[in-house]
Amino acid sequence: MPARRRAAVTIIAIGVALLAFPFVDRNNAQIDFMANAGAFILLALGLNIVVGFAGLLDLGYAAFFAIGSYSYAMLASQQFGIHIPFWVMLFVASGIAAIFGILLGAPTLRLRGDYLAIVTLGFGEIVPQTFLNLEKYTNGPNGISSLDQPSLFGKAFGFSATPYYYVTLVLIALGIVVASNLQNSRLGRAWMAIREDELAARHMGINTTAAKLSAFALGASFSGLAGVVYAAKLNLVSPDEFQFNVSVLVLSMLVLGGMGNIAGVIIGSFVLSFINSFLLPQSTSLAHAAGLVNLDFTNYRFMLYGVILVLMMLFRPEGLIPSRQRKAEFHEALSDPTLAAQEQAEYSGAAAAP
Amino acid sequence: MEIFFQQVVNGLSLGGIYALIALGYTMVYGIIELINFAHGDVYTLGTFFSLAILSAIGVSGEVHGPALIGIVALAVLSAMLLCGVTGVLIERLAYRRLRNAPRLAPLITAIGMSFILENVMQLWRGPSPVPFPQVIPNPSASFGGVVVSAKQVLVVGLAVVMMAALQVFIYNTKLGKAMRATAQDRDAAQLMGININTTIALTFLIGSALAGAAGFVSGVYYGTTWFFNGFEAGLKAFTAAVLGGIGNVAGAMLGGFLIGLVEAVATQYIPGGAQWSNVVVFSVLVLVLIFRPSGLLGESLPEKV
Amino acid sequence: MTPMLRLSEVRKVFGGLVALNDLSFEVAPGSIVAMIGPNGAGKSTVFNLITGVYQPTHGSIDLEGRSLRGLDTAAIASLGIARTFQNVRLFAFMSARDNVMTGRHARMRANLVDSLLHTPAQRAEEKSVRERARELLRFVGLEREADSYARNLPYGSQRRLEIARGLAGDPKLLLLDEPAAGMNPKEKESLIDLIGRIRARGVTIFLIEHDMQLVMNVSERVTVLDHGEKIAEGAPEVVRRDERVIEAYLGRADGAA
Ligand SMILES: Nc1ncnc2c1ncn2[C@@H]1O[C@H](COP(=O)(O)OP(=O)(O)OP(=O)(O)O)[C@@H](O)[C@H]1O
Ligand SMILES: [Mg+2]
Numbered sequence: 001m002p003a004r005r006r007a008a009v010t011i012i013a014i015g016v017a018l019l020a021f022p023f024v025d026r027n028n029a030q031i032d033f034m035a036n037a038g039a040f041i042l043l044a045l046g047l048n049i050v051v052g053f054a055g056l057l058d059l060g061y062a063a064f065f066a067i068g069s070y071s072y073a074m075l076a077s078q079q080f081g082i083h084i085p086f087w088v089m090l091f092v093a094s095g096i097a098a099i100f101g102i103l104l105g106a107p108t109l110r111l112r113g114d115y116l117a118i119v120t121l122g123f124g125e126i127v128p129q130t131f132l133n134l135e136k137y138t139n140g141p142n143g144i145s146s147l148d149q150p151s152l153f154g155k156a157f158g159f160s161a162t163p164y165y166y167v168t169l170v171l172i173a174l175g176i177v178v179a180s181n182l183q184n185s186r187l188g189r190a191w192m193a194i195r196e197d198e199l200a201a202r203h204m205g206i207n208t209t210a211a212k213l214s215a216f217a218l219g220a221s222f223s224g225l226a227g228v229v230y231a232a233k234l235n236l237v238s239p240d241e242f243q244f245n246v247s248v249l250v251l252s253m254l255v256l257g258g259m260g261n262i263a264g265v266i267i268g269s270f271v272l273s274f275i276n277s278f279l280l281p282q283s284t285s286l287a288h289a290a291g292l293v294n295l296d297f298t299n300y301r302f303m304l305y306g307v308i309l310v311l312m313m314l315f316r317p318e319g320l321i322p323s324r325q326r327k328a329e330f331h332e333a334l335s336d337p338t339l340a341a342q343e344q345a346e347y348s349g350a351a352a353a354p
Numbered sequence: 355m356e357i358f359f360q361q362v363v364n365g366l367s368l369g370g371i372y373a374l375i376a377l378g379y380t381m382v383y384g385i386i387e388l389i390n391f392a393h394g395d396v397y398t399l400g401t402f403f404s405l406a407i408l409s410a411i412g413v414s415g416e417v418h419g420p421a422l423i424g425i426v427a428l429a430v431l432s433a434m435l436l437c438g439v440t441g442v443l444i445e446r447l448a449y450r451r452l453r454n455a456p457r458l459a460p461l462i463t464a465i466g467m468s469f470i471l472e473n474v475m476q477l478w479r480g481p482s483p484v485p486f487p488q489v490i491p492n493p494s495a496s497f498g499g500v501v502v503s504a505k506q507v508l509v510v511g512l513a514v515v516m517m518a519a520l521q522v523f524i525y526n527t528k529l530g531k532a533m534r535a536t537a538q539d540r541d542a543a544q545l546m547g548i549n550i551n552t553t554i555a556l557t558f559l560i561g562s563a564l565a566g567a568a569g570f571v572s573g574v575y576y577g578t579t580w581f582f583n584g585f586e587a588g589l590k591a592f593t594a595a596v597l598g599g600i601g602n603v604a605g606a607m608l609g610g611f612l613i614g615l616v617e618a619v620a621t622q623y624i625p626g627g628a629q630w631s632n633v634v635v636f637s638v639l640v641l642v643l644i645f646r647p648s649g650l651l652g653e654s655l656p657e658k659v
Numbered sequence: 660m661t662p663m664l665r666l667s668e669v670r671k672v673f674g675g676l677v678a679l680n681d682l683s684f685e686v687a688p689g690s691i692v693a694m695i696g697p698n699g700a701g702k703s704t705v706f707n708l709i710t711g712v713y714q715p716t717h718g719s720i721d722l723e724g725r726s727l728r729g730l731d732t733a734a735i736a737s738l739g740i741a742r743t744f745q746n747v748r749l750f751a752f753m754s755a756r757d758n759v760m761t762g763r764h765a766r767m768r769a770n771l772v773d774s775l776l777h778t779p780a781q782r783a784e785e786k787s788v789r790e791r792a793r794e795l796l797r798f799v800g801l802e803r804e805a806d807s808y809a810r811n812l813p814y815g816s817q818r819r820l821e822i823a824r825g826l827a828g829d830p831k832l833l834l835l836d837e838p839a840a841g842m843n844p845k846e847k848e849s850l851i852d853l854i855g856r857i858r859a860r861g862v863t864i865f866l867i868e869h870d871m872q873l874v875m876n877v878s879e880r881v882t883v884l885d886h887g888e889k890i891a892e893g894a895p896e897v898v899r900r901d902e903r904v905i906e907a908y909l910g911r912a913d914g915a916a
Contacts, residue, residue, distance in 0.1 A: 125632060185773070193750050203732055
């Protein structure tokens with residue numbers, strides 16, 4: 001099987017390159033960037049389970065990122081004098097995020113796709129607002145700082161980004177395995193069936209409640225992990241890091257790369273992080289150096305997300321690296337009025353399929 | 355008790371603004387089943403447009419006498435026109451192509467549109483709040499301790515007039531009937547010779563124009579705005595539309611006033627209320643969608659299979 | 660003998676419309692029973708009530724003597740009732756194989772952990788279900804379409820795929836809602852053959868059909884519905900000559916003209 005071997009070789013090569021990266025490039029800022037991008041890849045992998053696999057458009061995904069981050073901040077800092085180790089917190093926080101995934105997913109179970117989107121958006125607003133308002137526990141707008149530093153074999157991570165980089169790398173590798181295992185399983189098929197036609201899925205004996213909740217829980221657990229790593233690395237959490245634009249950023253990553261496709265999602269996520277934290281600031285510095293002091297490309301960030309969402313939906317809805325399925329879905333639907341009519345007829349009640 | 359009635363008055367004025375915005379959500383949803391996420395930003399654009407008009411004609415403070423009516427009319431109508439055109443353009447450039455796409459594609463596009471509009475406004479008027487001139491003299495009267503200001507009368511009055519006009523339009527004109535027919539069954543409407551594209555564009559025109567009017571009113575009422583204003587207001591207005599029964603024009607008005615009341619009362623009576631008022635409104639949204647997704651005035655039958 | 664399916668005085672009201680008016684009848688195990696009636700008579704509503712899509716306004720529905728009251732669609736499906744839809748409802752952008760494998764869902768064991776970790780038991784199960792799907796696709800004559808999207812199959816094949824998907828869960832009772840709709844005569848013939856072979860597997864079949872020839876050909880008993888009421892019941896050739904049945908059909912035709 002040469003194709004398979006080629007794939008294996010590619011994966012190993014990428015893996016080695018990624019492992020060697022901090023040795024080759026010793027610029028801490030760039031490793032830092034890679035670690036942050038890694039956290040967002042985790043977020044994107046998680047959201048992909050909910051949106052890409054199960055077709056549930058979650059617009060409040062940042063809430064679970066917030067929950068993961070705040071879990072670490074509250075359980076591994078001076079805030080309450082609780083100091084659960086970082087490694088344990090990875091499990092605890094992803095568990096807490098998963099529980100909230102179920103709690104916040106449950107009310108949406110019977111909603112049709114677009115209403116579900118809006119309700120999750122509402123939750124996405126409520127959660128950070130709650131962290132903001134519960135000043136007694138969260139220090140309100142100031143956030144919680146001086147979080148515990150992770151350490152491994154007695155050696156603290158310190159302020160170097162490198163250990164965080166390796167942690168995210170491992171987590172992403174695990175995330176990929178988990179996501180692709182899920183995709184090719186009884187549960188993964190159930191998700192896709194719900195995405196395609198929820199009513200028909202129920203006729204297969206699929207417990208749509210359990211299937212959707214497990215999508216919400218698993219999706220959220222990824223962002224719990226991302227939250228812990230992100231918080232520990234930043235050594236700070238504050239409620240304004242988890243606004244709606246973060247949810248939309250992660251969604252844009254999926255849309256750019258290709259919803260439902262694991263490789264696409266990773267690449268979309270990386271590209272967008274690269275533009276966001278590297279290209280825009282760098283080109284701004286260049287512009288400033290060239291005397292264009294009023295030009296600040298970072299001010300165009302929202303425009304960037306917006307343009308990606310609009311242009312991709314209009315011209316390449318399956319993403320840059322589509323899953324075979326999604327590509328057919330979008331294109332045929334666009335060019336086939338009967339399918340569209342059917343979609344229209346099935347609109348109410350049925351699950352969402354973006 | 356006075357405090358309560360004061361909050362009722364405040365809530366009604368807030369509600370007037372929400373109701374005007376909610377109409378656009380409900381009309382568009384009624385006709386193409388799209389939550390037009392960018393609608394809240396069109397409303398903010400309305401405030402900025404009227405602000406631009408006022409600056410252009412050199413108005414920066416109170417105006418008195420007949421000139422006031424002229425200036426208010428000019429500002430409202432231009433905001434309505436410009437927002438209406440913006441809405442039609444958005445529909446034409448983005449949503450129309452996606453009418454037959456899988457159903458979440460237009461919603462995602464609408465979110466993208468919203469981000470674009472917000473960013474454009476941010477680049478245009480900066481990231482901080484922008485003051486809105488106090489064009490209208492604001493005497494107030496007290497009724498047994500409950501203060502009603504001229505602005506509040508204006509907000510509620512304008513909202514009610516617009517909504518009455520809309521009702522008349524929808525139920526008594528040929529175009530209005532075409533809109534209702536298209537909302538009910540697009541294919542049948544097309545067979546009856548109704549131009550679907552025009553009708554949908556008209557829906558966007560009217561809905562966005564109403565948002566433009568709301569934008570002016572909110573500028574006068576709050577005396578300030580900023581580029582991100584429409585996000586929250588839009589969500590609240592959408593909540594209002596759902597509460598009233600999406601697709602239902604009378605429901606949008608009812609929902610708008612109710613949400614305004616809920617917000618005002620919550621702000622007053624919940625400890626630290628202002629902080630929690632958004633949480634309260636979103637909770638209303640969630641509860642309505644779970645327990646009565648057809649809203650107060652909508653009726654629901656099971657999905658046909 | 661307990662009937663496979665029993666409806667007793669089932670009534671269904673939508674808003675103000677009485678879609679079914681106290682309908683009672685039985686389906687004997689191992690039989691092929693048809694239901695006919697003019698458009699809007701309430702036939703599909705009967706299926707929707709059986710599979711729990713709608714709840715009856717009153718009356719009861721039993722499967723092998725067990726009441727289905729209060730059970731949801733998934734639970735009813737798991738009890739062994741499979742169905743096809745009047746407007747095909749396949750998982751359009753899943754392969755034919757995945758459609759059939761999904762039809763096996765209720766009989767599969769893999770839980771969340773198995774799905775996450777791909778345990779040996781999970782792999783073995785996937786393999787056998789895959790094999791089973793292959794067998795069923797062959798059974799309905801779609802073995803070569805296993806990798807095509809359901810969506811890309813011709814209409815007649817989609818209908819057969821829907822049947823294969825329904826059979827995947829080893830149902831006791833298979834409900835077919837107008838299985839011959841949109842088929843050409845040749846396809847109808849092979850459908851008749853397929854229905855016979857399904858019964859030979861021990862599956863009871865309850866079908867709705869407008870095509871009289873097909874009904875006469877395959878079914879042992881026919882129930883006729885009009886305006887939500889049962890107006891006739893019995894052997895096909897008897898029902899065919901029934902005054903009220905003729906009137907119901909002709910009357911409707913007159914009205915339409
Ligand atoms: N969910 C629903 N809400 C409201 N009315 C419904 C619903 N489902 C069915 N009906 C009505 O109930 C009646 C019976 O419909 P049903 O679909 O059962 O007819 P049918 O016999 O299957 O007709 P056809 O041969 O056209 O398929 C019709 O008048 C239909 O409009
Ligand atoms: Mg029918």
